[in-house]
Amino acid sequence: MMDFKIDTNFYTVSQVRHLTEHAFVVQVPRRNFKFTAGQHLVLGMKDDYHTREYSIYSGENEEVLEVLVKEVEEGYLSPRLKQVKEGDSLEIHGPFGHFGIEEKKRDTHKHVFIASGSGIAPFRSMVKTYPELDYQLIHGVRTIDEGYERENYSTDRYVLCTSRDDNGDFKGRVTAYLHEQEFDKNTQFYLCGNSQMIFDVLELLKNKGFGRDSVSAEVYF
Amino acid sequence: MNISDSERVRSVLERIGYVWTDNEEEANLLGILACSVRQKPIDKVYNKISQWNRWKNKRNLVTFISGCILPTDKERFLKLFDLIFSMSELSQLPAMIRDYGVVTPGALDSSVTAMPANENIFQLWDVKPNYQSDFEAYVPIQNGCDKFCTYCAVPYTRGREVSRPSQEIIDEVAHLAARGYKSITLLGQNVNSYGLDKKGEEITFPELLRAIGEAGNKLQQKFWLYFTSPHPSDMTREVIEVISQYDCLAKQIHLPLQSGDDRMLIKMKRSHDLQKYREIVQDIRQLIPQATLFTDIIVGFTSETEEAFQNTVEAFQEFKFNMAYIAKYSPRPGAASYRWEDDVTNDEKKGRYQRLTLVLKRHAYRYNQSLVNKEMEILVTGKDRKGQYLQGLTEGKIITRIESLDESLIGKIVPAKIISAADFSLTAQLA
Known part of the structure; x- marks a missing residue:
């Protein structure tokens, strides 16, 4: 009998949701892909060796696997991904990374998620995975339309900080919002997005008495 | 590797x-x-x-x-x-x-x-190597990497971390030591993550070191066991304690820091900060004070400011490395940082490389100078480049020129008295 192996890294796109002109969610069936909320995967198009890392946007227990993609102008993969449609094949590897909620702190701590732009992706996965989680999500974007699928979060837990319009919950950057806030000592912070935001928030939290043990970070660029 | x-x-x-x-x-x-x-x-x-x-x-x-x-x-x-x-x-x-x-x-x-599967790596480990040396050998203990540092493409070329069965490693090391090998190095991208991919089924890295230490105690042969490279985020006090307890576990640690600036470490996704690194070094200095400390550094990583670089300089002054492999950052296709702006000029990278090398030299020389007039064991590895002396390594991997041409000593660990020191090397006379 012929010996052959089925490549399990190829997934068929089941849905693409365009959230803004440049942001969209790509969905495939989860099959046996196991991951922990906060981890990322590596995604590529079939027959193309270019791949990129994307945080997983869907929850651990959902039947689908989703990533949130922000199109990069003059980028290679994201403009191509924007063109994918239901039935197309994608190559997915993973999961990778260690970003996520420490199990022992999950029920004992308050969790503050701080994201810029598409850095919200791992936090949506966490919220979907742990519906009972005591969390607050602070999302920094330029304009209100970038508050991607904010209906997923209860309004008392979600703060949209918009730096270029007045339509969010707070006008200004996340750092300006955080500056005005007080946090319980047993708060765990999670930062995801661009490095400058992460550096600024780390400094701010340090000044509020929260050291690196209280902060996890995932840099996107 | x-x-x-x-x-x-x-x-x-x-x-x-x-x-x-x-x-x-x-x-x-x-x-x-x-x-x-x-x-x-x-x-x-x-x-x-x-x-x-x-x-x-x-x-x-x-x-x-x-x-x-x-x-x-x-x-x-x-x-x-x-x-x-x-x-x-x-x-x-x-x-x-x-x-x-x-x-x-x-x-x-x-x-x-795009991401190579690693399941056949066990077939590679089944191949019996034809060792290139009669006294130095390298033993792979894992393949792949799970760390995804943003400057590195290794996870994309070697795949996920896979640990080699511990008994194979222990047997290979014991076999080599029994055959008279003097320097044996355990290899892996993150050696101290050993076993973490098979939690509960495989022993951990300190347990592996302990098992090798016990095997070493039973052998009559003297040998030095090294490992490279460990990752600071998985480095535990237990690893250092085990090294301190066994003669065959060499008192030399290669611990990549990559940057002395916490912001750069975050951007590199190193999953350790300077304080974590500092605590490890404190453990090393406390438990194995005679150990030499080597590191890897990248200068000119994307968005590295002069201030960030100065933090690396200060880290060098604090940790007093014996050797550092300093690399000028170059973006690698496939690594996350490849898509980030390579915004430190080549001239600036070169300048930082030279400035850091000067700091390294100062501390390395001071350490080497402290060894003058001491008797040390040297593994003789061959003749020096000009063929006028023997050359070897201390247990701490300091290059040592020996005033002898007795080729019968090559491959042996010999006692020698250090008579002079240079920035990165020593000169010794046979004792």
């Missing part, structure tokens, strides 16, 4: 009748085990294969490439080399050579190489 892999490739080739030659120009099979961590070695591959392909006009020659190869390079190498295979396909090399010119289906289909 590539030395260990090449020993296994040599073993496979010799088993099918090939004879090793040191003369590249007379070989009829030439190959490269590539390293994709930096651009420079890959540039050398292109130079080498263009030379070899010119030689093909004059004689029969088969070329191959394996090792760490990024998908982008792999596509180009397919056109330049006769054979291309991943190390996990090594057992199939004889068949590939028999079918000279026919590459494996896996090598032809670039889409399946």
